[in-house]
């Protein structure tokens with residue numbers, strides 16, 4: 001089961017259940033509202049190890065906003081795009097792998113648009129995360145706050161880039177809402193042929 005950190009998640013599972021019912025003219029306003037809410041599509045933002053420390057240290061690299069601030073910004077952008085946000089962070093590789101697998105199933109069922117993933121240092125080490133993204137078919141925008149190519153050589157290789165639909169690097173935490181908008185661009189009809 002995913003460990004949901006209260007400050008960083010914003011989903012009420014019961015409201016995420018999809019229904020095949022359509023809002024129709026004979027319905028009361030509250031019935032219509034319930035169906036519209038329950039049919040809302042989700043977007044996932046996954047954060048890897050040490051990103052829980054955002055805003056605490058190394059502001060010259062990662063800025064001074066906390067991960068909770070980033071979650072708030074993402075929630076606003078997701079709402080503007082008509083999506084419900086599921087924002088998570090874990091320091092554990094296996095937990096991230098399980099979340100990717102779960103997200104792949106949700107995407108297949110039409111409940112999820114895709115995911116923005118900042119896998120932190122696992123980006124540079126984790127074949128398991130590479131395999132999880134490849135195997136799940138999850139639509140991923142890989143994100144990095146810093147320009148990893150302007151840093152140490154060990155940050156130059158990513159195990160995720162080859163299985164990501166897109167990569168966004170070096171815009172600071174402003175990259176998070178940009179990546180969400182990028183996901184929307186990826187699913188726009190004009191780009192359908194380019195989806196991975």
Ligand code: CA2
Pocket residue numbers: 049050051053054055056057058062118119120121122123143144145146147148155
């Ligand atoms: O630039 C990024 O977003 C990174 O994914 C961040 C990772 C790093 O290992 C990647 O190479 C690039 C590190 C996240 C650690 O974040 C901290 C934030 C504040 C204080 C300490 C660590």
